[in-house]
Amino acid sequence: MDAAIPYISNLQRFSLDDGPGIRTTVFLKGCNLHCAWCHNPECMVAGATLQFIEASCTACGKCVSVCPQNVHTITEDGCHLLDRTRCIACGKCAYHCPHTALNLIGTLYQPEDLLQQILKDQKYYETSGGGVTFSGGEPMLHPAYLAQMLHMCREAGLHTAVDTAGCVPFSSFEAVLPWTNLFLYDIKLWDEGRHRAATGVSNRRILENLDTLTRAGADVYIRTPVIPSFNDDPETFRQIASFLASLPGRDHIRLIQLLPYHSYGVGKYASMGQSSRTAELQPPPEAFMQQALQLYLDLDLPAQIS
Ligand code: SF4
Ligand code: SF4
Structure with missing residues (x-):
């Protein structure tokens, strides 16, 4: 096996x-x-984990729209907040982020x-x-x-x-x-x-x-x-x-x-x-x-x- x-x-x-x-x-x-x-x-x-590089984020909001778990929030003053407790490491936000501010770390x-x-x-x-x-x-x-x-x-x-x-x-x-x-x-x-x-x-x-x-x-x-x-x-x-x-x-x-x-x-x-x-x-x-x-x-x- x-x-x-x-x-x-x-x-x-x-x-x-x-x-x-x-x-x-x-x-x-x-x-x-x-x-x-x-x-x-x-x-x-041990599992896959999400990395967020704040300096690369333009607050475009793409991740907000694709995340199935509502992890991401962009505040009115352009601040990007994450509720990581909800993340299931699906990788969708990292895939769609146009500025590689998000990376899913962990490959099989x-x-x-x-x-x-x-x-x-x-x-x-x-x-x-x-x-x-x-x-x-x-x-x-x-x-x-x-x-x-x-x-x-x-x-x-x-x-x-x-x-x-x-x-x-x-x-x-x-x-x-x-x-x-x-x-x-x-x-x-x-x-x-x-x-x-x-x-x-x-x-x-x-x-x-x-x-x-x-x-x-x-x-x-x-x-x-x-x-x-x-x-x-x-x-x-x-x-x-x-x-x-x-x-x-x-x-x-x-x-x-x-x-x-x-x-x-x-x-x-x-x-x-x-x-x-x-x-x-x-x-x-x-x-x-x-x-x-x-x-x-x-x-x-x-x-x-x-
Ligand atoms: S998609 Fe990327 S650049 Fe856009 S708000 Fe999310 S993390 Fe920031
Ligand atoms: S990896 Fe998936 S669940 Fe986690 S924040 Fe990104 S889109 Fe949402």
């Missing part, structure tokens, strides 16, 4: 940040974490069709040592579809990576392990209570899965975002570095990337009808990034600021 097909928010071609070389990153919708600093808010929910791809999209840039993967990365959201929430796609990509000769927060049953990792060259694995915080407050979930399973995964011989890049007021204290990084250095499978940690916070995703929140918890944050100081990096290097861990 074919795997259930998840919604995909975006196929990002020529990505340089999601594993080695030039890659296509496939963003699967749906996530079981709710990180305060998430820069892909359009991927938080049959595996063969998605593979054809990915293979468009095969020659760039080959010349750069790149490949395909499945990200999200949390792609591991769709293990059957993900395993099928990874298998097909590997059969086509592609290098495969999975970008995960790791908060899933280990059986989901077992489903994709045979077809995955590399896991991009997030470790966001050490303290369990702070992790729960920042992301909505405990980090115990995440840490246990990383231990099991590296013992099983899987290659991983560890990725830790550095977020002012959430995890920018030396003790957090000391604890994470110590944990990584203690893992029996530490030799499978090929790279550790410390990722300074940036606000690129903040603008998306308003267009998705959401509010950002980190809109006021600034990137962490370079001095702190260097201090955190040194904690890893002192333990001979392959860390860098990315």
Whole structure:
């Protein structure tokens, strides 16, 4: 039986940040974490979602006339209001909007069709040592579809990576392990209570899965975002570095990337009808990034600021 097909928010071609070389990153919708600093808010929910870019709207009213759910209202002074609670994501308003102020985010791809999209840039993967990365959201929430796609990509000769927060049953990792060259694995915080407050979930399973995964011989890049007021204290990084250095499978940690916070995703929140918890944050100081990096290097861990 074919795997259930998840919604995909975006196929990002020529990505340089999601594993080695030039890659296509496939963003699967749906996530079981709710990180305060998430820069892909359009991927938080699994279903298709409507984006409204206010700056592109001319208040022409076309969407008002085609929407079967009366989601849109244009006020007398030209203000465009949306009642998103009524939206059934049919896409009619996005289709008819003459100024692309409305976009329905979420496409269903049959595996063969998605593979054809990915293979468009095969020659760039080959010349750069790149490949395909499945990200999200949390792609591991769709293990059957993900395993099928990874298998097909590997059969086509592609290098495969999975970008995960790791908060899933280990059986989901077992489903994709045979077809995955590399896991991009997030470790966001050490303290369990702070992790729960920042992301909505405990980090115990995440840490246990990383231990099991590296013992099983899987290659991983560890990725830790550095977020002012959430995890920018030396003790957090000391604890994470110590944990990584203690893992029996530490030799499978090929790279550790410390990722300074940036606000690129903040603008998306308003267009998705959401509010950002980190809109006021600034990137962490370079001095702190260097201090955190040194904690890893002192333990001979392959860390860098990315
Ligand atoms: S159709 Fe597009 S441009 Fe016209 S009112 Fe709706 S969102 Fe604005
Ligand atoms: S996607 Fe459909 S239901 Fe939602 S606002 Fe547009 S036309 Fe209305």
